[in-house]
Every structure is written in structure tokens, then in C-alpha cells.
Amino acid sequence: MACSALRTVVLTTRPLLQFRAAPAGALHFSTTTPAAGEKKHYKLCIVGGGAAGISNGSKFGRKLGKGNVCIVEPSEVHYYQPMWTLVGGGVKSLTQSGKAMADVMPQTVDWIKAGAEEFSPENNLVRCSDGTEITYDYLIVAMGLQLHYEKVKGLPEAFQYEGVGSNFSSKYVEKTFRAIQNFKGGNAIFTFPNTPIKCAGAPQKIMYLADDYWTRNNVRDKANISYNTALPVVFGVKKYAAILADLCQRRNLKINYRHNLVEVIPDKKEAVFEHLDTGEKITFPYDMIHITPPMGPLEVLKKSPLADSVGWVDVDKQTLQHVRYPNVFSTGDCSSLPTSKTAAAVAAQCGILYNNLSAIMDSQEPGKKYDGYTSCPLVTSRGKCILAEFDYDLQPLETFPVDQGKERRTMWHLKANLMPEIYWTGLLKGRWAGPGFYRKAMRLGMGK
Numbered sequence: 018m019a020c021s022a023l024r025t026v027v028l029t030t031r032p033l034l035q036f037r038a039a040p041a042g043a044l045h046f047s048t049t050t051p052a053a054g055e056k057k058h059y060k061l062c063i064v065g066g067g068a069a070g071i072s073n074g075s076k077f078g079r080k081l082g083k084g085n086v087c088i089v090e091p092s093e094v095h096y097y098q099p100m101w102t103l104v105g106g107g108v109k110s111l112t113q114s115g116k117a118m119a120d121v122m123p124q125t126v127d128w129i130k131a132g133a134e135e136f137s138p139e140n141n142l143v144r145c146s147d148g149t150e151i152t153y154d155y156l157i158v159a160m161g162l163q164l165h166y167e168k169v170k171g172l173p174e175a176f177q178y179e180g181v182g183s184n185f186s187s188k189y190v191e192k193t194f195r196a197i198q199n200f201k202g203g204n205a206i207f208t209f210p211n212t213p214i215k216c217a218g219a220p221q222k223i224m225y226l227a228d229d230y231w232t233r234n235n236v237r238d239k240a241n242i243s244y245n246t247a248l249p250v251v252f253g254v255k256k257y258a259a260i261l262a263d264l265c266q267r268r269n270l271k272i273n274y275r276h277n278l279v280e281v282i283p284d285k286k287e288a289v290f291e292h293l294d295t296g297e298k299i300t301f302p303y304d305m306i307h308i309t310p311p312m313g314p315l316e317v318l319k320k321s322p323l324a325d326s327v328g329w330v331d332v333d334k335q336t337l338q339h340v341r342y343p344n345v346f347s348t349g350d351c352s353s354l355p356t357s358k359t360a361a362a363v364a365a366q367c368g369i370l371y372n373n374l375s376a377i378m379d380s381q382e383p384g385k386k387y388d389g390y391t392s393c394p395l396v397t398s399r400g401k402c403i404l405a406e407f408d409y410d411l412q413p414l415e416t417f418p419v420d421q422g423k424e425r426r427t428m429w430h431l432k433a434n435l436m437p438e439i440y441w442t443g444l445l446k447g448r449w450a451g452p453g454f455y456r457k458a459m460r461l462g463m464g465k
């Protein structure tokens with residue numbers, strides 16, 4: 018029943034809008050952006066205009082009205098990054114995954130087109146790269162995370178060679194599909210680093226799409242495919258880990274656990290891994306390699322008083338409020354929230370954040386509690402997907418009244434066609450706070 022309803026929604030979904038780059042020098046007429054170097058005060062300052070920043074900007078812009086909310090964001094383009102799995106897999110184009118930042122910036126906020134360079138929360142102050150100084154009553158930090166290709170010897174230079182790709186950057190994602198298309202057999206390696214990353218399922222989803230592509234194009238018999246992961250498990254949630262380990266065995270995808278990529282030597286087509294338990298260095302020859310880089314907090318946050326001991330914004334895991342500065346909140350990849358970093362998590366967090374920050378603005382206690390909800394659509398081939406959904410305790414928190422551990426075509430349509438629409442027209446407009454409501458409704462109010 019639920020699945021047929023889902024199919025109907027998928028089939029009636031509008032085609033994706035094409036990305037239109039803003040013309041050079043185009044003005045963003047919807048805001049009264051302060052001139053560079055100006056001092057300006059806002060009731061709410063949001064730093065970062067990614068998934069979390071734009072969603073919060075839409076919600077609070079509506080609540081507080083024009084002139085009261087700003088978003089500090091340097092990029093001209095906003096990407097729907099979850100689509101990059103499908104871009105690397107040759108199912109979608111990079112163009113389909115982006116829109117001009119001006120087109121997603123809420124009409125009700127001022128866009129400060131600069132990067133935040135310094136946080137001074139004692140003075141309620143953010144200094145920007147263009148000299149603008151913003152003081153605020155409330156601050157939301159939503160700056161995403163830093164990719165560290167440079168921490169692997171030989172990167173990023175190796176991306177100049179054929180056969181090397183990475184879905185995690187707009188610069189390299191198209192190289193992934195080129196590498197998959199040009200692969201005529203030999204060793205194909207897919208890596209997972211020894212750090213927290215965004216979308217922990219993405220490093221293996223691209224392996225499944227590549228495997229499927231080579232099967233369809235009669236190359237698979239000539240391919241040795243391995244998944245070299247720094248982790249001791251294939252996925253953090255037991256239910257899905259068992260299913261994925263079984264799938265890898267059936268499809269002859271070799272998993273090498275505790276293997277951390279430390280060097281790429283592109284002229285020799287070799288990748289060097291460190292075995293994290295023995296310290297041994299092992300060299301793998303490759304004909305194609307997909308790299309998931311090490312990731313970590315942004316430098317600007319690491320050096321700020323907002324950071325925890327690692328550099329993530331130090332917030333309460335239930336309320337999303339900063340543990341030392343009560344007028345500061347954080348959400349998304351830059352936060353210390355101990356859940357898998359995804360846009361799905363951002364959606365659920367934004368609902369909680371809106372309620373709790375609104376309560377603080379009304380001099381009340383923050384009453385809503387985040388349960389760590391996150392989700393990972395594990396694409397297993399072109400046309401099939403396992404929809405993993407889980408909480409802080411790594412317990413499944415599935416929305417649909419079917420076993421989501423099974424590969425399903427409906428979940429593929431959800432991932433490939435419906436989720437982008439939910440992102441652009443729901444999350445970014447501040448109208449989507451995750452599937453919690455639907456999950457309860459489908460379970461007739463019972464369960465979490």
C-alpha cells in the first residue's frame with residue numbers, strides 16, 4: 018500500500034530543473050546585502066548556505082521577517098551533494114545537481130557573500146573575509162566539513178591521471194564515471210578513510226554502481242573489485258551490515274577491512290594502504306580507483322572558542338544548543354552531533370533546531386530532543402536500493418511498513434527521482450523536517 022502510494026508520487030514528480038549559473042556580476046535583488054567592510058547587526062546570523070544553512074534561513078526568515086536574518090556564504094553555486102553518487106555512476110549529470118546560490122537563497126534573508134574568518138562568541142561577533150563584521154543576538158553555525166585530499170600522499174595531483182575519481186568533490190566527481198567507462202578489466206579499488214565522513218554509505222554505493230555498469234557492459238568477468246576500508250565493518254548498523262556483507266560475497270566484491278589509503282602513485286598505478294591493526298604497508302596495483310578522502314572540521318572552527326576538542330561545533334546532542342554559548346546552535350556536518358553526517362540528518366535536526374531556538378527567543382527552555390535520526394539510501398545497482406534509516410543507538414528507524422533491508426526498485430525511485438525534489442522544494446524552503454511524522458502515521462502512531 019505504502020509502496021504503491023510512493024510509486025504514484027514518484028511517477029508524478031516534475032522533471033529536475035536545470036542548473037542556471039548566475040550571470041557574471043548578477044545582483045541578488047531579493048536582499049539588502051551590506052557592502053563589504055560594513056558593520057551590521059542581525060537578530061539571527063547563519064553561517065553557511067548549504068543544506069542546513071538555507072533550510073534554517075527559510076524557516077527563520079519567515080518567522081523573523083526581512084532585515085533580521087543573514088546568511089554568510091561565499092559560494093556562487095549550491096550543490097545537492099547526495100546526487101553525486103549518481104553523477105559518478107553515470108546516471109545523472111553534475112549540472113543537474115547544482116543551482117545558482119542566488120536562486121536558493123531565501124528572499125527574506127540578507128546574503129553576505131563572503132566566508133566567515135573568525136568567531137568571537139563572547140562578543141556575539143562574526144568577522145568575514147571581506148571585512149564585514151556581523152554582530153548577532155543568535156547564531157546558527159552550518160558550515161559543513163573540510164575534505165582533506167592533501168592528507169593522502171600523491172593527492173590531489175593523481176586526479177590529473179585517467180582512472181582516478183572521487184564522488185566527494187564537484188571537481189573530481191565526473192572523473193569517476195570516465196574511469197568506470199574506460200575500465201576494460203584489471204583491479205578496481207574503492208576506498209574508505211580513517212576519519213568520520215559525510216554519507217558513510219557513499220564509498221560503497223559507487224562500487225555497486227560500477228559493478229553493475231561493468232556487468233551490463235561485459236567487462237565484469239575481467240574485473241577484480243575490492244573495497245578497502247579503514248573500518249572493521251562494512252556498515253555501522255548491524256542489520257544492514259549483515260545484508261551488505263552477504264551482497265558483497267554474492268557479487269564477488271572483496272572487502273579488505275582496516276586498510277587505510279596513505280599514498281597514490283599514479284604513474285605506476287599503485288595505491289599504498291596501511292593496515293591499521295598491524296601497521297603493515299601494502300601496495301595494491303590498480304587500473305581504476307575511487308577515493309573517499311579523509312575529512313575533518315574546518316580550520317576556522319577548529320581555532321574558534323565554539324569547537325570541541327576535535328574542532329566540531331560543541332553542541333548538546335539532543336537540543337543542538339551550544340554547550341557554552343546558549344545563543345549559539347549548530348546543525349549538519351560541522352556539528353559535534355554523534356550521528357552519521359547526511360542531508361537526511363540535517364532535515365530532522367532543522368525541525369528540532371527551529372523549535373528549540375524559537376523557545377529560547379521566547380525565553381523558554383528548549384524542549385525538543387533529537388534522536389540522531391539519519392538515513393542512507395544504499396544504491397546497490399542502477400534500479401535498486403536499500404533504504405537504511407537509523408538513530409543514535411544504531412537501531413533501525415524505518416519509515417515504510419516494509420522491510421527496508423531488502424533491495425527495492427521503489428527505493429531507487431525515491432533516491433533518484435523523489436529525494437532531489439524533496440531537497441529543492443521541501444528542505445531548502447524550510448518545509449521538510451524529515452519523515453518522522455510519516456513514519457508515525459504509517460505505524461498508526463505506534464513506535465518511535
Ligand code: FAD
Binds near residue numbers: 066099394
Ligand atoms: P554543506 O551542504 O556541505 O554546506 C556547507 C556550506 O558552508 C557550503 O555551502 C559552504 O560553501 C559553506 N562554507 C564553508 N566554509 C564557509 C565559511 N568559512 N563561511 C561561510 N560559509 C562557509 N546525504 C544524504 O542524506 N543522503 C545521501 O544519499 C547522501 N549522499 C551523499 C553522497 C556524496 C558523494 C556526498 C559528498 C554527500 C552525500 N550526502 C548524503 C551528505 C550530504 O550532502 C551532507 O551531509 C549535507 O550536504 C550536509 O549539509 P551541511 O549544510 O551541513 O553542509
